[in-house]
Amino acid sequence: MDDMMSQFLEVFFEESFEGLDVMETALLELDSGDADLETINTIFRAAHSIKGGSATFGLGEVSEFTHLVETLLDEMRDGSRPVTAEAVNLLLQSVDCLREMLNASRDGGEPDRQRIEQLGRELHMLRDGDGGDGAGIPREEGETTAGEGEGCGWRIQFRPHANLFQTGNDPVRILRELADLGEMEVTADLSALPEFALMDPESSYCAWQITLRGPASREQIGEIFAWVEDDCDLGIEPLAAEVDEPEAAGVDQEGVEAEKSPPAIESPTDTEPAGSGTTPAAKPATRRARAGGEASSIRVGIDKVDDIINLVGELVITQSMLGQVGDRLEEGEEADSLLEKLFAGLAQLERNTRELQESVMRIRMLPISFVFNRFPRMVHDLSNKLGKQVELILSGDKTELDKTVMEKIGDPLVHLVRNAIDHGIEMPEERERAGKSPVGRVELNAYHKGGNIIIEISDDGKGLDAGKLLAKAWEKGLLPEGETLPDEKAYELIFHPGFSTAEEVSDVSGRGVGMDVVRKNINSLGGAVEIESQPGKGTRLTIRLPLTLSILDGQLVRVGEQTYVLPLTAIIESLEIDRRNVKAISGQMELYRLRDEFIPIIRLYELFGIEPDNTRLDEGLLVIVEGDGQHLGLLVDDLMAQQQVVIKSLEVNFKKVEGFSGATILGDGTVALILDISGLIKLARARAASMPGEAA
Amino acid sequence: MNAPQPIHHDMLLEFTGGEDDGAREQYLSFLLGDEEYAVDILKVQEIKGWSGVTPIPNCADYVKGVINLRGTIVPVVDLRLRFGLPASEYGPLTVVIVLRIVGGGRERIMGVVVDAVADVHNLPVEELKPPPTFGASVDTEYLRGLATVEERMLILLDIDRLLSSGELAVGDEGGG
Numbered sequence: 001m002d003d004m005m006s007q008f009l010e011v012f013f014e015e016s017f018e019g020l021d022v023m024e025t026a027l028l029e030l031d032s033g034d035a036d037l038e039t040i041n042t043i044f045r046a047a048h049s050i051k052g053g054s055a056t057f058g059l060g061e062v063s064e065f066t067h068l069v070e071t072l073l074d075e076m077r078d079g080s081r082p083v084t085a086e087a088v089n090l091l092l093q094s095v096d097c098l099r100e101m102l103n104a105s106r107d108g109g110e111p112d113r114q115r116i117e118q119l120g121r122e123l124h125m126l127r128d129g130d131g132g133d134g135a136g137i138p139r140e141e142g143e144t145t146a147g148e149g150e151g152c153g154w155r156i157q158f159r160p161h162a163n164l165f166q167t168g169n170d171p172v173r174i175l176r177e178l179a180d181l182g183e184m185e186v187t188a189d190l191s192a193l194p195e196f197a198l199m200d201p202e203s204s205y206c207a208w209q210i211t212l213r214g215p216a217s218r219e220q221i222g223e224i225f226a227w228v229e230d231d232c233d234l235g236i237e238p239l240a241a242e243v244d245e246p247e248a249a250g251v252d253q254e255g256v257e258a259e260k261s262p263p264a265i266e267s268p269t270d271t272e273p274a275g276s277g278t279t280p281a282a283k284p285a286t287r288r289a290r291a292g293g294e295a296s297s298i299r300v301g302i303d304k305v306d307d308i309i310n311l312v313g314e315l316v317i318t319q320s321m322l323g324q325v326g327d328r329l330e331e332g333e334e335a336d337s338l339l340e341k342l343f344a345g346l347a348q349l350e351r352n353t354r355e356l357q358e359s360v361m362r363i364r365m366l367p368i369s370f371v372f373n374r375f376p377r378m379v380h381d382l383s384n385k386l387g388k389q390v391e392l393i394l395s396g397d398k399t400e401l402d403k404t405v406m407e408k409i410g411d412p413l414v415h416l417v418r419n420a421i422d423h424g425i426e427m428p429e430e431r432e433r434a435g436k437s438p439v440g441r442v443e444l445n446a447y448h449k450g451g452n453i454i455i456e457i458s459d460d461g462k463g464l465d466a467g468k469l470l471a472k473a474w475e476k477g478l479l480p481e482g483e484t485l486p487d488e489k490a491y492e493l494i495f496h497p498g499f500s501t502a503e504e505v506s507d508v509s510g511r512g513v514g515m516d517v518v519r520k521n522i523n524s525l526g527g528a529v530e531i532e533s534q535p536g537k538g539t540r541l542t543i544r545l546p547l548t549l550s551i552l553d554g555q556l557v558r559v560g561e562q563t564y565v566l567p568l569t570a571i572i573e574s575l576e577i578d579r580r581n582v583k584a585i586s587g588q589m590e591l592y593r594l595r596d597e598f599i600p601i602i603r604l605y606e607l608f609g610i611e612p613d614n615t616r617l618d619e620g621l622l623v624i625v626e627g628d629g630q631h632l633g634l635l636v637d638d639l640m641a642q643q644q645v646v647i648k649s650l651e652v653n654f655k656k657v658e659g660f661s662g663a664t665i666l667g668d669g670t671v672a673l674i675l676d677i678s679g680l681i682k683l684a685r686a687r688a689a690s691m692p693g694e695a696a
Numbered sequence: 697m698n699a700p701q702p703i704h705h706d707m708l709l710e711f712t713g714g715e716d717d718g719a720r721e722q723y724l725s726f727l728l729g730d731e732e733y734a735v736d737i738l739k740v741q742e743i744k745g746w747s748g749v750t751p752i753p754n755c756a757d758y759v760k761g762v763i764n765l766r767g768t769i770v771p772v773v774d775l776r777l778r779f780g781l782p783a784s785e786y787g788p789l790t791v792v793i794v795l796r797i798v799g800g801g802r803e804r805i806m807g808v809v810v811d812a813v814a815d816v817h818n819l820p821v822e823e824l825k826p827p828p829t830f831g832a833s834v835d836t837e838y839l840r841g842l843a844t845v846e847e848r849m850l851i852l853l854d855i856d857r858l859l860s861s862g863e864l865a866v867g868d869e870g871g872g
Contacts, residue, residue, distance in 0.1 A: 562751070608753030650752075653804045654762065654771040655864070657752055665764045671750040683754070 012053045013106050014297065017099065019046035021373060024095050028376040030088050037077070043091075044073040050098065055185050060209065062101050063185070064155075065116060067211065067239075068123045069094050071152065075127075090122055092377070153182065153213035154221060157235035159189075162203040164231045175208065177224045182214015211239065298403060300363050308363075311356045318348045361548055364404070368446045368455070369397035371410050375417055375444060382421050389428050389439040390421055396446040401453045402548040408525055409455070409545060412518040416457045416541055417442060419514065424461030424539050434536060436460065452527075452569075453547055458540035464533040466490040491531045495519040495629065523628065523678070525549065526569055544569075550647055554664070554674065556640035557623065560610045564636075565645055565664055565674040572624045572631065574639060577617045589688065592622060592633045599624060601633045602684050607659070613637045627677025634680070647674065659683045719821040723843075725850055726793065726810040728776055729784075732848055733810075734817060735855045739795045741805065743813055746790040756863040760809060765794065772807040773859065784811065799860025806859050817850065819843050824852065 026043045047070045054062035069091060075081035097112075097119050104111035156178070160171055178184055189207040199205070212221070218236060225234055322345040325338050372394050383390040401409075425431075425440035432438050445456040466487045473479040473493050485493075497516040522529050527545035546552065546569065554565035581593040582601070590601040601622065605612035613619070614637075622633045645664035650657055650673075661676035723734035749761030749772050758777035762769050772792055777783055792807040827839035838858040843850045 610751070610753065648767075648769045650762070650769055653769060653806060654752075657755065659753070663750070663762060663769045665767065665769075669764055670748070671762050671764050671769060673750065673752065 009057055009106075010297075012057055013102060016050045016053060016102050019050050020095050020099050020102075022046045024092065024377055025373055027088055027092050027095065028380060030083055040073060040077050040083070044070065044077055047073055052185075054102075055187050055211070058187055058189070059101075059105050060187065061111070061116070062098065062105065063187075063211070064239075065094070065098060065101065065120060067213075068120060068127075069098075072123060072127060087126060090119070090126060094119055094123065153211065153239040154216065154218075155235075155237050155239050156210040156212060156221065157207075157233070158210060158225075159207035159233040160204045160228065161231045161233075162200075162205070164204040164228060165202055167228070167231050169228045169231065171204070171206070171208070174224055174228065175210070178210060178212055178221070181216035181220055181224075182212055184213070185211040213239070298364070298366075304359065304362055308356065308359045311352060311359055315349075315352045315356060318345060318352050321345045322349065361402075361551070362400070364402050364548065365400035366403055366406055367397060368399045368401055368406065368453070369394075371406055371413060372397045372444060372446075374410075374414070378414065378417065379421065379442065382418065386422065387427065388421065388425050390425055391439050391441050393441060393443045394445075395443070399446040399448060399453060400547075401545065402550075404549050405453075405525055405545055405547070408521060409543075412521045412543075413444075413455065413457070415514055415518050417444070420457060420459040420461065420539065424459035424463075426462050430462075434462075448547070449544075452544050455543040455545070456540060457543075458538060460538040463535040463537055463539055464491050464494070464531075465535060469493045488532075491533050492629075494531070495529070519629065526552065526567055528569065528626075551644055552647055552664075552674065553642070554645045555623075555642050556666075556672065557604075557634075557636040558638040558640055559604045559608065559636050560612045562608070562610055563640065563666065563670075563672045564604070565672050566623065566625065566634075567661075567674070567677075568642065570625045570627060570677050572626055574621055574623045577620065577622050577635075579618050582617060590617075594624065594633075597631065599631045599633045600684075601635055602680060603635045605635070605637075607680070607683060607687060625677050627681060630681070632677065632681060634675075645672075645674070720818050721821060721824075723817045723819060723850070723852060724793070725814040725817055726791075727812045727814050728779065728810055729781055731851060732814055733775075733851045733853055734843075735793070735795065735853050737816060739797070739855055741794045741796050744792050744794065744807075745788075746786050746792055746809060759863055763792070763807060765805065765807075768805065770794065770805050770807055771864070772809060773864065774809045776809075776811075778858070795855055795859070797859045798856050800865065804859075806864070808855075808859070817843070817845055819845070819850075827851075 023043050023046045026039045026046075029039050030043075047066055051063050051066035051070055054060075054066060072081070072087065072091065076083055076087070081087070097116055101111040101116065103109070158171070158174070160169075164171065175184075175186060187209040189209060190205070192207065193199075193205045221236055225232075228234075322342070325342050325345060328338055329335060375394065376392055379390050379392040420442050421440075425442065426434070428438035431440065441460045443456070443458045445458075447454055466485075469490045470479065470484060470493075473490075473496075474481045474483075478493065478496055479485070484490075494515045495518075519529055522543055522545065525545055526549070527543060529544075530542045531539065532542070533539040552565070553568040555568050555571055557564050557566055575594075577592070583591045583593060583598070585591060590603075591598040592601050593599075601617075603612075603615075605615070617635065620635050620637055621639055622635055623639070625632050625634060645666075647662045648664055650660060650663050657673075659676060659679040659682075660673045661679070662674045663671050664674055666672050722737040724737045724740050725732050725734040727733075747763070749763050751761040752759060752771075758774050760772045760774050762771050764770075774783070786809070789812040790809060791813055792809055793813070794805060794807045797804050797806050824841040824843050827836045827841055838854050838861070840852040840854045843852060
């Protein structure tokens, strides 16, 4: 059962996290004022399925907490409660809290109980607040019966003694009667269940945790249990009090019973060090879920799968067609007449293969909304915190990109958006003085261009101040005092390590380890980032990323007998070397003067220790590449084809080799190594340091 | 004829090659110069002819390079060079033994270049002798033992350890 359970549990977690995302998005819509019934319904539905799921899996804490949230939402839904900013904020916090609780149950950690209690109390206060009495008697729409804790419902611990059946009682009947009293949720606790062989069919082993919502009174419930009172351990508490102090209440009511009763799935969390939970198998199951992490599965639209099935069907047809050609050749049919068929078949095969490849790649593609979705919340929190008014505009959020790229681009984007709000957008008054709307705009836009995805982050804030950047660069010694740069070059300074322009360091941004890391992350994905800015008008950052990490547009280059692949994105230009433009520095390093820039030359054959066609600079070609923000000239013997290559890891069976990002297999089946520009720079530096004076 | 034969106990014994005293291990032996080495046959994935490699710059000389093994990039190690023996010309008999190496907590596929594959030996466990502390051209750390087959000495390699050492180490582990 545990294997099955853990499998379903994973699905439950996945769906719950999705549900929470949905809630968050919808709550933010509520926040901006255009609350319609459908939005509230969406939130309610998501909360409801999380509650149901968590109760099924015995995550009592989660289901109780969600229940509170759900009750609030229910009231908003039927119009008996206005949608206030306060409530929405509280609900947003509850979403965070639930996320944390779910994370904790999945990874076997401890949720922040204090926070849960605190939020639970706030939720209660909010609900009771407009009930007026505030004494733990929540107002319920419609009828209200007398007695403590009514209205909201009851939490019932029902643990029959083993001899229950012998007294002629049937727990099912009791549960059924309870269900008549209102909306009911039952969690069965099977922890007392013995092994099958040891089971006595006439004994009762199950226990139930029942959450009953509705206007039922304690008497009504008592009546149902009247016949079995002496044959079971029974705990009946009003729901509200229970959630206020979940742990204390549980222990008070049930005493020792409570220790046995935590449902199987929670036991690993509770008994982590001892590891001797009631069901030993539960522990490894939870562990496995943790190891799998969030990257363990991916949801694929059925249309994408159908696409692939169709393509495979076509592939099979092509194969049989080619097979026929082969057979007829074997039978001695005239080759000439078959040649045409063969070529047609091969062309079809090529098309099938390409389409199949694209379709398979598309499985890994997700809309960028997965990343974008977190921004409304972030902008909401951040602008509140900074006292700025910010409007976030998302466009192109259906643009798809590879899951791996997506996971890696999230953090850099967060950083850039934070920067835009913190540094870019001015305070409302300042904006008004500058004749702009007090509400700043931050725009996120994504679209495909060629084989790349472009993500733009723009704001209409104050823009970058080139003068200030230069002053800072002088002060930090990044630039010789007094030397100026054209504006575009000055903007690039923000990508320099240890460069932060925030006048005072806030906890939002400005720790000085920002933009350089952002650029490095983006570069490591094979992408690039550019910045444009206009003083007073705003700043726009453009990120260019490859759609996928497993295929690369490559330029094949030849050095001696070896073929290497250069990522096309890294290449700026290729040229024949004009000897007059080559300058040597202290006999060690060669520089090539290209327009107004001196570019260091790396002789690949020398770096790799291979025999080249020739060692004369003007016989080879210089490929100007960019990496780590600097330019580099690679001396190669020849440029060959440009083609897409599938990236294969060297690390799987070998190890990371400096200077190479991986390998690929060429059309003839041989392996070619893929050059990594920043690795080459390191390699060349190390080489220059270890053997001074030899490189001339 | 068509009905499946019930499997008898003595048949099973035949299959496992056990006569009466069980424990035997199978080794694949190969030649390096005049010496005959052997590796646990269960480590061997396949044997293929030498067909050139793509060299990896700036690696130890015994790492000949990488090959494409049905879409997987597999490094190839020259065992002669790894053991410090004189290099030899690769000829038609030169083969690459593709091995599954466990080291540093994961399994890797690697090829080793040897002069020729010699034989498969079925060795009783008790005939394995501990390696000498000196004398072989191989660091005794990488030896599992010695065995005598028809008056010839067989050097049994601890291939996992050998191919997880030095340049081939996984991350920080397995060095030495």
